[in-house]
Amino acid sequence: MGKKQLVLVGNGMAGVRCIEEILRIDRESFEITIFGSEPHPNYNRILLSKVLQGDTSIEDITINDWDWYKENHIQLFTGEKVIRIDTEQQMVYSDLGREVPYDELIIATGSIPFMPPVPGADQKGVTAFRDIHDCEMMLEAAKTYKKAAVIGGGLLGLEAARGLLNLGMSVDVVHIHPYLMERQLDQTASKLLQKALEEQGMNFLLAKETERIFGGERVKGLRFKDGTRTEADLVVMAVGVRPNVSLAKSSSIEVNRAIVVNDYLQTNIPHVYAVGECAEHRGAVYGLVAPLYEQAKVLARKICNMDGDSYEGSIVSTQLKVSGVDVFSAGEIVEQDGMRSLKVYDEINGIYKKILVKEDTIVGAVLFGDSSEGTELLGMIHQQANISRLRKVSVLQSWESAESSGESRAASMPHHQIVCTCNGVSKGAIVEAIEKNGLSTVEQVKSCTKASSSCGGCKPLVNAILDHTLRCESAEEKETICGCTSLSRDEVMQEIKEKQLTHVREVMNVLGWKSEEGCSVCRPALNYYLGVIYPVEYTDEEECKPLNERMYANLQVDGTYSVVPRMYGGITNAQELRRIADVVEKYQVPMVKLTGGQRMDLLGVKKEDLPRVWEDLDMPSGNSYAKAVRTVKTCVGALYCRFGTQDSIRLGIALEKKFERLQTPHKVKMAVSACPRNCAESGIKDFGVVGVDGGWELYIGGNGGTHLQAGQLLCTVTTEEEVLEMAGAFLQYYRETANYLERTSKWTKRLGLEHIREVLFDQENREELVDRMKLAVSRVNDPWKEVLTNKDRKQKFIEISQ
Template sequence: MSNKQEKLVVIGNGMAGVRTVEEILKKAPNRFDVTIFGKEPHPNYNRISLSSVLQGDTEIDDIVLNTYEWYEENDITLYTGDPVVDIDTTKQTVTSEKNVTVPYDRLIMATGSNPFMLPLPGADKEGVIAFRDIEDCETMIKASEKYQRAVVIGGGLLGLEAARGLINLNMETDVIHLEEYLMERQLDDTAGTMLREELESQGMRFHMKKQTEQIVGKDRVEGVYFKDGSKLQADLVVMAVGIKPNIGLAQTAGLDTNRAVVVNDYLEASAPNVYAVGECAEHNGVAYGLVAPLYEQAKVLADRLCDEKSEASYAGSLMYTQLKVSGVDVFSAGDFQSGEGKKAVRVHDEFEGVYKKVMVKDEKVVGSVLFGDTSDSPRLLDMMKKQEDISGMSKAVLLPSEEADSTDSPVLSMAPDETICGCNGVSKEAIVQSIEQDGLTSVEEIKKHTNASRSCGGCKPLVADLLQATLGDESSISQVEPLCGCTSLSHEQVQEGIRNQQLTHPREVMNVLGWENEEGCSKCRPAINYYLGVVHPETYEDDDLSRFVNERMHANIQNDGTYSVVPRMYGGVTDPDQLRKIANVADKYEVPMLKLTGGQRIDMLGVNKEDLPNMWSDLDMPSGHAYGKAIRTVKTCVGEDFCRFGTQDSIGLGIAIEKKFERLNTPHKVKMAVSACPRNCAESGIKDIGIVGVEGAWEMYVGGNGGVDLRPGDLLAKVETSDEVLEIISAFLQYYREDAHYLERTSHWVDRVGLEHVRRTVIDNMDNRKYYAEQMEVALENKPADPWESLTHNENKRKELFERKAVELV
């Protein structure tokens, strides 16, 4: 190295400090002899992606931003696991914990933040941790191998990410939040409430407006007490209540500090040749905790250090966040709360789960919240940054109708100078130029060349759309509807990928098939779980966490939070013993309503969650699966034994069908019926599978639906024996199970593929019929046991799902 190089020391090996070095290397690669000290024993990594590591979807190596080789290639001296403990601003030296002393000409403070730990009694117990670094992730993963119950204190982004990860690790997780709604710093009350509802549907549990009073236990945490007197059991407590700038070293060195290290517009601290960037820096009274402002500071400081004549200065940053919380897209920017002369333009679609709000003041957009659909975020953010005068436009234009050009990506209408990647400040024009000049053909290449999508990854869909538009390869644009917003793959492509690549786990499917959202969402996770079960019936272990709430609880949740219990009654036939059991159970548990269902069963409504397992045990009857995407009922008429018009034994066949196929998982609910004559008293003509007795034969109808979209069943076949009926049902159901999209009823599936196609597959082609019938036998041999009986004998599962959590701690 040349002796003329200035010595640059960076305290902190995180995203802000190393980004400053990256910017310096771009502008003046030989200007400085660089030394970096880091507290953690790792190279620079993407802290935003820690949740992916926690959830097991990503390895630590995958979130490394700068490998050890990068430091070597750029002649950077790196000390990991060795934080600086002393700064001598007079001698201009720093000394590390391991007693390494290095002189500097320029010193950059990039010490980041520390997690804020509530000063509660018991906060020092084993099992009480933060969620801030790789070590915290490893601690949580290790705890999940031994313990079951976790409490996350804090309903902000970090707390929700931690909770999602812990649930994926199969820990029973409760989220405690002091405020009325989630993520109150990034969302308003409407969006925060919508987020809570979505996350609850995914299995998260929330305790709002709760103030933690103490953490109890012997050596390790055993529970949490609240000020209202309630309690929760806990083997692990994760505090995610905020961060505080790490300024202890700066204070010891005599630098001016307030909440953080005070800096001017040039990021200079109070001592000569000392600078600060990132979460440890405070500019004009603001300490920023988001990645985009940190990178903006890095760019300004690099300009100043590389060119003393540079006029670059930092004027502060517009606060905005674009992220995905457990599969939900969220964006917020600026001042989005009501009041102070502001007016709002709102769109709220409760059916699609979309909410948009734009705040306007003095004919300028000053803030915005987008939930569920963030496609308008680049345009709105650009308006705010430019302080665009909107007095000449209709305010409704701020949130255009989704019907207008809904098939076009918003990136197509963006101006060249609009920002695509807010974290890294990458414009549309910069990406297009890089694609054209460097011959880029993938999002990964764009990330490497421009840094777009390198940080939070929220802009990756826009980058992909821009790549497609720039290359102009219209033939490669997929015309199929994707499974969900996490992937561009269709249901068929996902099923094909699972089969061809022999994928065996939901996370493996999402990783190998390139999910944009690595943890999936409430649409794709149940679908993947179903497809894996169909492809691997003998080996796949069902993932409870990927199921809808009703299926996890094995009961239908009602609008008041209670549940309904529907025991199975084969063919709609019961006896005095079953009726007495139901009556006794209804009395014992004070069931407020008993209702006869259209499927010829008895529904017990208004049951408390904690009573479910004991009710099931007392009933001693199998589950009717009234809550599941499975075989529901086989409705029958009284048949030839009693009816003077009956031509066949409808009850006997109905019971045989129901006993054979009960507990079988299907793409959607399946209802069947058997009528003994064409009078059709069991309504066989509007069932997924309907059997009608005629003289000496059975007519088989499929694809019927008695719901909102009333559809009569189509005649599939006419056969003579009950054995043939069972064989064709087996073949038809198995073909439906393997070919239909998850959540596609037989009525829609038959319409989509065509009745003649179904008939050729399972009726005319005897080899096919035999194959699908044999596959059905494999599925039936491996179908799950009755869930009610299983849960009554599984103490751990009972506690996990049904016991109240505010219990007395031992």
């Protein structure tokens, strides 16, 4: 008997999860075909906001890559829509003319964004926020435009607004209701959320109904029904979604709000099933990942003819984390008849917690500021836990440390309690996987059990369970370099030293890398670590460097490159300006922009023109592409400014020339301000210098990017020589102890300011660090100059460019 033909319409999270479950149960009974309307493999749609916010990349949110489909012998058609189902002949037809027969058919077409019928919504610059294309459109728009409006104050709208803020846009959030996330939060939690987000830079226009989107060819703003208006050159519609049921309707499949299914996800047509956001079960349509995965498991068992529990519906929960703001809700959120509530409001720490109780049973919860108990509360709601003995609240409970609280919950949780609600993974399943497979990191637990692989909200609890199971003294997870190895950065560096390994490929072979070629994470990391360990002997392996570093320019979204010539301290002259102008004209560079680091950015350079552009410029590279010391931003200082107390330009140029092109674990930005007015933004740089009467204040660990963090005062010195010495010691200690791709802000927080001070203030330690820094700097050359003067390297680069 041949294999059954199983066809899945929709390559999203719910449908592919069902396929994963089927493969786990029975890998041999089905020939599987999947149609996906997007030109991408299966990805985690709920993490698109993280991509927009700059916390991750499209590659990182891919759940199953192209190889997964090949390895499981799945026929995948991307960028192709199924437009008709013949339920009598059991055939599906695509918009590209493809005809595929089926024995079993799963419809998982998901939902489509609801675009309110507002006049002007068809203008350029108006978009939904639903898929990768929408995300890429917003990222591109933010490069040119600076004012955005997000229509919708729900979960998706707020996450979109946070992402646009991170992209440098000012953002108005327009919401028709008087408070945010009204479906998930009560008014108290909503107002706390609004206040926290306003402090981050969001502006809220509440109780506003959009009457028209005005503009011309491109949107220019919104007008509201109360007569007010706001300007915007990007409008994001985030007001909700609707089940995508057009295919089912045209195929005589029963549809109400969505495709009607029974407790086994069957439609009214034999051998046709629906799962996910396009399915309606007992009158309910679910849009969150946990219910969709529960449906997928039930459907997989049904298709594989296995006896099992039916789908009874889900209690939904919502978790939001926008730039450090924790929000959780589940079940009922507003008091109704017969309900009582238990509330804790810690105004000092910005924490609000409410539990709703009916007949001594938890029926709902709202958490703000600390959502660590969300998973446990959701489990209690599912179990209809009786809390008659838990009504007394002690004020001193809030003084318990997060670490001991997490460890306590990990120890006291019963094994049957669900930890990862998205994937239905219990504590017992996690503990069993750790003990059976010798797991030692959260990434390994995620790979083995799928716990924390969806929204990531349960990751702290997973980590606590891991630590408790392993009886670790430390509550911190072991961070491996990447998925190619189980070794941490410290372990890899120790092995390199002990075994005297000298090449990237040699490290991978000797240390048992899982992938023979490594990956885009570990190759540049190993290249960097070898350079730190052997500063004189080791030569960078070009093939192990990221693409931008190999091209000496930043790749842009349209395939062209961005070239940034170096200008020490932001100072230039007529000769350099003429050369830049000549290059712009000669190579038809479409845009020249002054950067935030006081440089000129030549945007839109063609790949094949890069060698000649650099040759004609005859200027050093500003290293805008490199994991290295980049610019040193300066104000005009005491030479010209009447407030300046120090010569910031001279010191800035000295710092930049001393450390230019020095490779570091991540990009390093510096600034020198001549007075506490801080015009060069020294307080949010990796190493910031501020002039004061009689000396300089030195700040470390600042970050002006995605995760805004003020620098911490390291010390105050009196001379420029002391600034240069302390900067050298600081950078060298960072180079030697930070993980690859770890910014100084995270490194400073991990090691602690007092520890760093202890190391740098010890004269003997500081002198040794400075000596090692001098050795590293002595080996640094201008890589582009080497390309220009070395005929073989120049020819090789030209070949790469072409």
